[in-house]
Amino acid sequence: xxxxxxxxxxxSTKVFHLLFWTVITLIxxxxxxxxxxxxxxxxxxxxxxxxRMLLLISLVYFHLNVLIPHFYKTGKIIRYVVFLLASLxxxxxxxxxxxxxxxxxxxxxxxxxxxxxxxxxxxxxxxWYLALSTALKYGLDRFMSSQKTEVSDNAEDQGxxxxxxxxxxxxxxxxxxxxxxxxVKGLKDYSIVFTDDEQIIVKGSLKNAGDLLGDKKLxxxxxxxxxxxxRIKTVQHNQIIVGSHSIPIGRSYKRDLFEVLELA
Numbered sequence: 001x002x003x004x005x006x007x008x009x010x011x012s013t014k015v016f017h018l019l020f021w022t023v024i025t026l027i028x029x030x031x032x033x034x035x036x037x038x039x040x041x042x043x044x045x046x047x048x049x050x051x052r053m054l055l056l057i058s059l060v061y062f063h064l065n066v067l068i069p070h071f072y073k074t075g076k077i078i079r080y081v082v083f084l085l086a087s088l089x090x091x092x093x094x095x096x097x098x099x100x101x102x103x104x105x106x107x108x109x110x111x112x113x114x115x116x117x118x119x120x121x122x123x124x125x126x127x128w129y130l131a132l133s134t135a136l137k138y139g140l141d142r143f144m145s146s147q148k149t150e151v152s153d154n155a156e157d158q159g160x161x162x163x164x165x166x167x168x169x170x171x172x173x174x175x176x177x178x179x180x181x182x183x184v185k186g187l188k189d190y191s192i193v194f195t196d197d198e199q200i201i202v203k204g205s206l207k208n209a210g211d212l213l214g215d216k217k218l219x220x221x222x223x224x225x226x227x228x229x230x231r232i233k234t235v236q237h238n239q240i241i242v243g244s245h246s247i248p249i250g251r252s253y254k255r256d257l258f259e260v261l262e263l264a
Contacts, residue, residue: 048102051098052095052098055091055094055095055098056091056126056129056133058091059087059088059091059126059130060129060130060133060134060137062087063084063087063130063134064133064134064137067080067083067084067087068080068134071083088123088126088127088130089123091126092119092122092123092126095122095126096115096118096119096122097115099118099122100113100114100115163177163178163179163215164176164177164178165178165212165213165215167193167200167202167212168202168203169200169201169202170201174200176193176195176200177195178213178215178216179216179230180195180196180197181193181194181195181213181216181218181228182194182195182196182227182228182231182242182243182245183218183225183226183227183228183231183242183245183247184206184209184210184213184218184225184226184227185206185224185225186205186206186209186223186224186225186226187224188205189203189204189205190202190203190204191204191205191206191208191209193209193213194245196243206224206225206226209226210226216228217229217230219232219257219260220253220256221240221247221248221249221250221253221257222247222248222249222250222253223250223253225247225248227240227242227247228242229260231243232261235249235261238254
């Protein structure tokens with residue numbers, strides 16, 4: 001069960017990352033479509049997108065995984081702003097250098113060789129991309145968190161239902177909470193199921209009662225008694241004390257019981 005939950009969580013995280021960066025990439029390509037048309041970048045389109053997206057991914061991950069948790073959320077706002085501006089300057093500088101290479105030398109647009117002319121525009125658009133990606137990330141986080149909470153609540157409700165069972169006593173069916181069962185006493189063809197609040201007489205031997213309550217961890221301590229493991233708090237001499245009940249420990253069951261309870 002734990003392995004399945006871990007695998008599901010890993011897959012969910014990968015799908016989330018894929019969705020997140022797919023949306024960011026599509027927005028980026030749409031926003032840059034005019035440059036593709038202007039300079040006819042069909043031949044260099046893939047390389048252009050890869051370089052820019054790698055730079056953007058590095059900036060976004062640095063912002064989300066380093067700056068926000070280590071500075072912004074800890075109240076170190078001045079350091080956060082300083083490092084944010086520094087990372088933006090590094091990103092824009094690298095982007096401008098690549099633009100100079102691509103547009104100025106590969107394509108041959110001499111005007112594009114100026115480092116500073118596009119710097120303000122690239123700085124503002126980068127800041128916009130960073131704000132957009134941050135908002136999208138936390139929006140998706142909140143959505144996934146609400147989904148997990150809903151699933152968890154449903155699983156908890158289902159688990160509570162599964163921990164209850166109907167026991168037939170006479171002509172009645174009694175809803176019984178398995179966690180409330182303390183022990184079971186066998187009386188030939190009948191058994192008495194003891195709970196915190198009541199005693200329920202069911203038809204069948206002690207073995208049949210144990211099979212019926214299979215989801216409850218019961219241990220045989222005597223030829224006439226089954227005791228819930230989670231209710232064994234005190235073992236005194238050859239008896240188990242459960243609430244106000246003293247349950248004898250049979251000689252042939254004592255060794256196995258002590259092994260289960262890890263008693264010397």
